[in-house]
Amino acid sequence: MFYSAKFWGGLRGIINVMLVVYMLAPLVIIFVISFSSALYLTFPPPGLSLQWYEKMFSNPTWTRTLVTSLKIMVPAAIAATVLGTAAALALSRMDSKWALAVRAVLMAPLVVPVIITAAAIFGVFRIWGLYGSLWGLILAHVILTLPYVLSTVSANLAVFDKRLEDAAANCGAPPWIAFRRVTLPLISPSVMSGMLFAMVISFDELVVSLFLSTPRVRPVTVQMWSNIKGDTDPTIAAIATVLFLFSLLALLADGIARRRSGREPGL
Amino acid sequence: MTAGNRTLWLLIPAVLLIGVCFLYPVSWLLQRSVSEPVWGLQNYIAIFSKSIYLGVLWNTVAIAGATTILCALIGFPVAYSMVHARPWIRKLLIFVVLIPFWTSILVRSFAWLVILQRGGIINDILVGIGMIAEPLDIVYNRFGVLLGMVQVLLPFMVFPLYSVMARIDGSFFRAATNLGATPVRAFFRVYLPLCLPGLGTGAMLVFIIALGYFITPALLGGRGDIMIAQLIFERIDEFGDWPLASALAIVLLIGTGLLFAIIKGVSKLRRGRI
Amino acid sequence: MTDPLLKLAGLGKAYGQVDAAKDINLDVADGEFVTFLGPSGSGKTTTLMMVAGFTEPTAGGISLNGQPLDPIPVWKRDIGMVFQHYALFPHMTVAQNIAFPLEMRGVAKSDRRSRVEEAMEMVGLAGFGQRLPKELSGGQQQRVALARAMVFKPRLLLMDEPLGALDKKLREHMQLEIMHLHKNMGTTVLYVTHDQEEALVMSDRIAVFSNGRIEQVGSPRELYEAPQTKFVADFIGETNFIAGRAQGCNGAGASVRGLNGQLGAPLQEGADAVLAVRPERLKVMNGTGAAGGNTLTGTVKELIYLGQSRKAIIALEDGTEVAALEQAAQAEATALETGSQATLSFRAEDARILADV
Numbered sequence: 001m002f003y004s005a006k007f008w009g010g011l012r013g014i015i016n017v018m019l020v021v022y023m024l025a026p027l028v029i030i031f032v033i034s035f036s037s038a039l040y041l042t043f044p045p046p047g048l049s050l051q052w053y054e055k056m057f058s059n060p061t062w063t064r065t066l067v068t069s070l071k072i073m074v075p076a077a078i079a080a081t082v083l084g085t086a087a088a089l090a091l092s093r094m095d096s097k098w099a100l101a102v103r104a105v106l107m108a109p110l111v112v113p114v115i116i117t118a119a120a121i122f123g124v125f126r127i128w129g130l131y132g133s134l135w136g137l138i139l140a141h142v143i144l145t146l147p148y149v150l151s152t153v154s155a156n157l158a159v160f161d162k163r164l165e166d167a168a169a170n171c172g173a174p175p176w177i178a179f180r181r182v183t184l185p186l187i188s189p190s191v192m193s194g195m196l197f198a199m200v201i202s203f204d205e206l207v208v209s210l211f212l213s214t215p216r217v218r219p220v221t222v223q224m225w226s227n228i229k230g231d232t233d234p235t236i237a238a239i240a241t242v243l244f245l246f247s248l249l250a251l252l253a254d255g256i257a258r259r260r261s262g263r264e265p266g267l
Numbered sequence: 268m269t270a271g272n273r274t275l276w277l278l279i280p281a282v283l284l285i286g287v288c289f290l291y292p293v294s295w296l297l298q299r300s301v302s303e304p305v306w307g308l309q310n311y312i313a314i315f316s317k318s319i320y321l322g323v324l325w326n327t328v329a330i331a332g333a334t335t336i337l338c339a340l341i342g343f344p345v346a347y348s349m350v351h352a353r354p355w356i357r358k359l360l361i362f363v364v365l366i367p368f369w370t371s372i373l374v375r376s377f378a379w380l381v382i383l384q385r386g387g388i389i390n391d392i393l394v395g396i397g398m399i400a401e402p403l404d405i406v407y408n409r410f411g412v413l414l415g416m417v418q419v420l421l422p423f424m425v426f427p428l429y430s431v432m433a434r435i436d437g438s439f440f441r442a443a444t445n446l447g448a449t450p451v452r453a454f455f456r457v458y459l460p461l462c463l464p465g466l467g468t469g470a471m472l473v474f475i476i477a478l479g480y481f482i483t484p485a486l487l488g489g490r491g492d493i494m495i496a497q498l499i500f501e502r503i504d505e506f507g508d509w510p511l512a513s514a515l516a517i518v519l520l521i522g523t524g525l526l527f528a529i530i531k532g533v534s535k536l537r538r539g540r541i
Numbered sequence: 542m543t544d545p546l547l548k549l550a551g552l553g554k555a556y557g558q559v560d561a562a563k564d565i566n567l568d569v570a571d572g573e574f575v576t577f578l579g580p581s582g583s584g585k586t587t588t589l590m591m592v593a594g595f596t597e598p599t600a601g602g603i604s605l606n607g608q609p610l611d612p613i614p615v616w617k618r619d620i621g622m623v624f625q626h627y628a629l630f631p632h633m634t635v636a637q638n639i640a641f642p643l644e645m646r647g648v649a650k651s652d653r654r655s656r657v658e659e660a661m662e663m664v665g666l667a668g669f670g671q672r673l674p675k676e677l678s679g680g681q682q683q684r685v686a687l688a689r690a691m692v693f694k695p696r697l698l699l700m701d702e703p704l705g706a707l708d709k710k711l712r713e714h715m716q717l718e719i720m721h722l723h724k725n726m727g728t729t730v731l732y733v734t735h736d737q738e739e740a741l742v743m744s745d746r747i748a749v750f751s752n753g754r755i756e757q758v759g760s761p762r763e764l765y766e767a768p769q770t771k772f773v774a775d776f777i778g779e780t781n782f783i784a785g786r787a788q789g790c791n792g793a794g795a796s797v798r799g800l801n802g803q804l805g806a807p808l809q810e811g812a813d814a815v816l817a818v819r820p821e822r823l824k825v826m827n828g829t830g831a832a833g834g835n836t837l838t839g840t841v842k843e844l845i846y847l848g849q850s851r852k853a854i855i856a857l858e859d860g861t862e863v864a865a866l867e868q869a870a871q872a873e874a875t876a877l878e879t880g881s882q883a884t885l886s887f888r889a890e891d892a893r894i895l896a897d898v
Contacts, residue, residue, distance in 0.1 A: 012348040016360060019345050022418060023363045026378030027370065029388065033381065041381055043388040083281040090277035102278065106285055112293070113479025113523060115496035116516045119503055120292035123299070123513075143289050146281060166595055167628035169615040171689065172645030175273075178616075181641075185632045204371030207481055210500070221373055228377050228486060237381070240374040247369040 027244060034237040041234055052238040062239060065220040069203055071134060072219055076141035077198040083142065084149025084198075085191050089183075091150075092157040103150070110147035114207045117144065122211035132214035140212055141202045148201060149194030156190030192257045196250040203246055293520070300513035310514035320498075320515075327495045330409070330484065331477035334416045335424075338473045339466060341417065342424035346465075349425070350432045364426075367419045376486040379415050380406060383487075411487035420477060424469035431465030464537065471530045475523050495519050544607060546571040546729050547592070547697060551601030554587050560753045561587040565601070567748055567758060569731065574723050576732040578740040579750030580776070585733050586701060588750070592731060593699055594618050605697065616645070621690035621728075622699040626706055627682050629674040635661070635685050636670035642693040660688040663722065680711045687719070691726065700732045704739065716742055737777050741765070749773050765819075769805040771895045774817040781823070781863045783837075784897055787814035795894045800835050802892030813897040822891040823865040825853055825875050826884045835892065837863065837885040841877050855883050 029043055034052055036045030056062045087106055091099045109117055121140050122131065130136030164186070168178035184191075206221040213222050220239065227236055300310055314320045349360045367375065382388045383406035390402035405411060435458070448456065481496035488494075493501075495515055502512035545568035552565040562584035569575050577585035590596040592603055594615035603610040610618060621642075629638050636657050643653045661667050664684035674682055683703060690698055703719075704712045720743055723730050734740055740747050741761040749756045749764065749772070757769045768774035771782070785797040787808045795804050797816040808814060829838050842862065843854040851872040853865045865885055867875060877883055 012351065015344050015348045016352065016356065019341075019348075019360065020363050023366055023421075026375060026382060026418075027366070029382060030374070030378045041386070042391065043381075083284060086277040087281035090274045093274050094278075102282065105290070106281055109285070109289055111523075111527065113496065113519055115479055115481050115499050116293065116296070116520050117289065119499055119512060119516050120296040121288065122503070123509065124288075124292040124295050139284075139288055142284060146285070150281075161628065163624055163626075163628045164630060166593075166615075167622070167624055167630070168641070169595075170593060170618075170620070170622045171642035172616050172619070172693070173641075174614075174616050177645070182630055200369060204373065206371070206373050211503070221371065224373055224377070225482075228373075228380065236377060240371075240377055243371050243374050247371070251369050 030237050030240050031244070033234050034241040036234050036237075038234075041237070052234045055235050056238045056242075059235070061223060062220070062235070065218050065223040066242075068134070068217060069219040069221070072137045072141055072209075073199055073202040076138045076145060076202045077195050079138070079142045080145040080149050080198045081191060081195040084146045084194060085153050085187075087146075088150050088153035088157055091154065092160075103154075106150055107147045109143050110151075114144070118208040118211045121208060125212060131212060132217055134217055136212050137209060137217065137219070140208045141205060144205060144208060145198035145201045148197040149191075152190045152194040152197060153187060156187045160187060189257045189260070193254050196254050200247050200250045204243060296513045296516055299509050300517050303510035310510045311518070313511065314514055314518060323493050323495055323498045324518075326491075326493060327478055330412060330416070330492065330494055331474050331480075333409075333413055334420060334477045335470050335474045337413060337417045338420055338424040339470055342421055342428055342469060343462070343466070345421070346425050346428035346432055349429055364422045367422055372419055372482045373486075375418065376415055376483050379411065379418075379487055383411055383414070406487055407489040409488070409492055412484045412492050415483040415487045416477060416480060419483060420473045423472040423476060427469040427472070428462060428465040431462050435461050467533070468530065471526060475526045475530075478523060478526075479519060545569055546573075546606060547731070548604045548607075549588070549592070549601070550604070552588065552591060552598050552603060553600035554584075554591060554596055555599045560584075562591070563600075563753045565755055567755065569729060572727050572729055574720075574730045574732065574743060574745045576734060576740040576744040576747045577750055578734060578737060578747050578776075580735055583750035584753035585735075585748075585750040587753075589699055589701055589731060589733050592697075593620060593622050619693075619695055620697045620699060621693065621695035623683075623686045623690045623701065623703040625701045625703070627674075627686040627703075629682055629685055629689070631674055633673075634670060635666065635672050635674065635677070638674065638685055639688045639692050642689060646693055648693075656692060660692040663691070664688045664718075679707055680715065683707065683715060687722070691722070691728065694726075694728075696729065698728045698730045700730065702733055702735070704734075704736075712739070719743065741777070749776060751776075767803075767805065768817065768893060768895065771815055771817070771897060774805075774893065774895060779820055779864065780817045781820060782815040782817055783857075783861060783863070784813070784815050787812050787894060787896075794889065797894055800837075800892065801889040802835075802894040803890060805893045805895045808894065808896055814894050815897045816892050816894050818887050818892040820852065820864040820866040822887050823863070823885045824887065825855075825865045825867060825877065826886070827875055827877060827881065829882050829884055835887050835889060839863065839883060839885070841879050841881050841883050844877060844879055853877055853883070855885060 033041060033043060033045060035048045035050065036042070037047035037049040037051065038045055087102075091103055094102070117140075121136075121143070125131050125136045125140070130139065160183070164182050165178050168182045169175070173181060204221065205219075206225060209219045209222050210225065213219060220243075224236060224239055301308065303310075314324070345360070345364070349357055349364075352360060380387070384390070385402040385404070387406070389405065390399075393399045394402060478494075479496050480494060481500065484492055484494045485497050485500075496519070499512045499515045499519075502508040502515065547567075547569040549565050549567040553563045554561045555563075565584075565588055567575075577588060579585045587596060591598050592610070594610070594613070598611070605618075605620075630641065633641065639657045639660050640653050643656060648656070657670070658667070661670060664687050666681060666684050666688065669677070669681065669685075674685065677685065683706075686703070690700075700719075704715050707715060716739060719730075722728075732740075732743065744761060746758060746760055747764055748758045751772050757764060757773045759767075764773060764777050768777065768780075774780045775782075783797060783800065787795045787797060787810065789796050790804065790808050790810050793804060794801060795808060795814070796802070797814050800816050802816050802818070805817075837855075837857055839855040839857040841853060842856045845852040845854070849869055851867050851869065853867070855863050855865060857863060863885060
């Protein structure tokens with residue numbers, strides 16, 4: 001039996017199906033339930049309706065927190081993209097010994113368990129009066145998302161041919177123009193990628209937000225957290241679906257950007 | 268070259284931000300852990316001597332360890348299947364395994380809650396078809412925590428394994444059995460040792476990341492499954508007990524740091540040997 | 542010579558203790574085609590990069606048209622350059638690539654268009670304007686790079702091993718095309734290569750680089766026929782060396798081991814020296830013929846048939862191997878055989894006596 005190709009093929013098939021079910025089923029179920037016509041969480045739903053999405057968009061708690069999430073995400077992602085890209089550029093031109101050390105410091109928020117970052121930032125921001133302010137949340141999200149931008153852009157710069165900048169200079173382009181006309185267009189797919197990453201991380205972020213937010217300034221994930229711990233109705237499924245679709249959209253956008261630039265889809 | 272100096276200023280904003288809003292806060296945490304209520308190591312001594320804290324430390328290591336073992340047991344066949352699948356199936360599997368990278372842990376933990384809770388889908392179905400009379404407790408316990416964590420951390424095991432397996436010649440089974448080894452022997456004597464580097468890296472990554480986990484155990488676990496991250500949160504959020512929370516955070520930081528150093532050292536050794 | 546277009550005066554570049562280029566002195570006249578020839582690491586590319594402005598000199602200076610270049614940044618130097626692997630902008634079309642230098646110089650759009658067309662015509666790429674560089678062959682990319690470097694009519698055109706990535710046949714073809722372009726446009730060219738044949742074919746003058754210094758500058762003929770150093774004699778073409786001590790040094794001539802030759806450069810009496818003589822300048826005779834003047838005897842070790850010519854490797858008594866090249870007809874008449882004795886003779890004016898370093 002061990003030698004039969006059919007046996008091994010069948011076993012692999014079973015493994016694949018089980019994996020897909022394990023990884024996807026919860027998300028699919030949430031997705032389906034969010035369109036349920038029932039008044040409580042039940043599966044399969046007796047019918048379909050958009051009532052939970054209506055509830056979500058008519059309930060000021062959800063709309064306000066969703067808007068807060070966006071108000072944090074957009075500036076944080078933009079700032080992380082600008083700072084991360086600038087840092088990646090500077091590091092790519094630095095002496096490798098120093099670059100390595102600085103890079104390690106900038107990447108630290110990705111490596112250090114987020115609970116530590118959250119507690120530390122909370123403690124200090126409270127003293128600085130940034131607790132419960134949008135600015136505090138934005139700053140914290142920049143810290144958390146910058147490493148993603150830095151690493152995606154750095155990976156691109158590592159294969160970027162620096163002589164193209166020399167060629168541009170030789171053609172008469174001052175450094176800033178050479179950067180804008182040659183370097184930036186060529187690394188823009190990875191900058192885009194990094195920004196999408198930053199947006200998704202910020203939009204989904206819970207731990208740091210949990211520490212820094214107050215009922216007045218509260219992103220949607222924190223609201224979800226407190227609702228899940230209390231009573232759960234399918235509105236949360238609708239919110240979860242929105243969050244999930246947002247990530248999926250970002251993933252698709254990234255895939256398209258990568259394909260257009262001819263790079264392999266990264267893992 | 269001077270080009271480096273000319274662009275050095277581009278680093279300043281990022282370094283400044285990380286320095287002021289990350290490095291300083293972490294060092295502030297370290298300071299609080301040793302300076303309150305008086306200077307000394309009393310908070311650390313408390314963590315390593317009081318049974319409630321020791322219990323949480325043990326939980327943390329036990330849950331991270333169990334997650335690692337489960338990830339290895341599931342990740343191994345998954346990675347193998349991925350390597351030997353047809354291209355489009357492989358792409359699908361990679362996409363599926365990568366989903367955790369892209370979806371909020373909160374969303375996925377919530378999904379498990381919907382499926383597993385007493386009034387959840389599984390209990391509904393099982394009670395509905397009459398297999399059980401009373402709903403089962405399959406969440407708010409260790410089982411729920413592990414189910415959720417393994418799903419989130421699986422990619423960290425699968426991808427290192429995948430990259431190692433992809434380099435092993437597929438015909439090894441035939442070669443080994445041809446030389447007289449039984450398939451089981453061939454697997455343990457030849458294939459498994461070849462996969463060990465990937466397995467080691469994956470296991471370390473899963474373990475380290477699991478140590479600091481917060482959301483999944485907090486949502487899917489019970490009172491007996493509190494991990495260190497949750498304890499830090501509660502100490503600050505409910506009691507404002509900064510000295511102890513800081514000390515716990517520093518213990519976690521040092522623990523992760525040490526494990527990372529070990530990974531680095533091992534991979535350096537391995538590279539040195541080849 | 543009138544005032545040179547380009548003047549390199551005592552130019553040097555040191556990285557810490559290591560001199561990548563040292564004491565480079567060279568004048569290039571307007572319209573000249575000058576090649577930097579040398580092995581890799583000899584300083585030829587470093588020197589070119591200093592002219593382009595990518596590398597800052599640590600000693601000496603460069604002037605163009607009598608004006609010092611050092612304070613002028615790369616993008617204001619108005620020097621065209623063809624890079625080693627072309628460095629075409631991959632996200633721009635051929636036309637956009639070629640238009641880029643014009644755009645940077647604020648040339649009006651309509652004007653730009655006609656000049657780009659003209660440049661593409663010039664390099665034989667008319668109609669390729671909308672392609673991307675990756676859709677072109679290596680030779681075509683090379684032409685785009687050439688057009689981009691020349692479209693703004695620079696006073697000086699630099700080329701850094703521009704043909705290195707092409708196969709032999711295409712390379713020979715492109716050599717001729719570049720020469721024609723140079724003739725038609727009258728642009729001054731600094732060309733870097735490690736291929737001595739390429740240098741001999743294309744250049745008005747060649748500067749031979751070794752260990753960061755210029756060994757000798759001269760026309761291809763001068764370098765081949767009258768090398769001033771052993772390195773130059775060895776690097777360009779094939780040469781036989783017979784080692785000994787310099788004797789009877791007067792203004793023009795000297796002798797080594799009783800063999801007379803011309804002095805490449807002034808030499809101390811009794812210094813270690815070599816006599817260098819090209820294989821095709823050796824006359825071969827069967828047997829131990831009449832001795833007199835510059836003659837050598839030895840045993841025929843190997844005979845190599847080369848089609849239009851034949852090469853004979855002859856071992857002298859002290860073991861030195863000497864190669865002699867004869868035209869086919871002459872070779873048949875000589876009728877050498879492996880293992881037999883042979884006599885070589887040459888004229889004193891065909892041999893150079895050079896310091897042995």
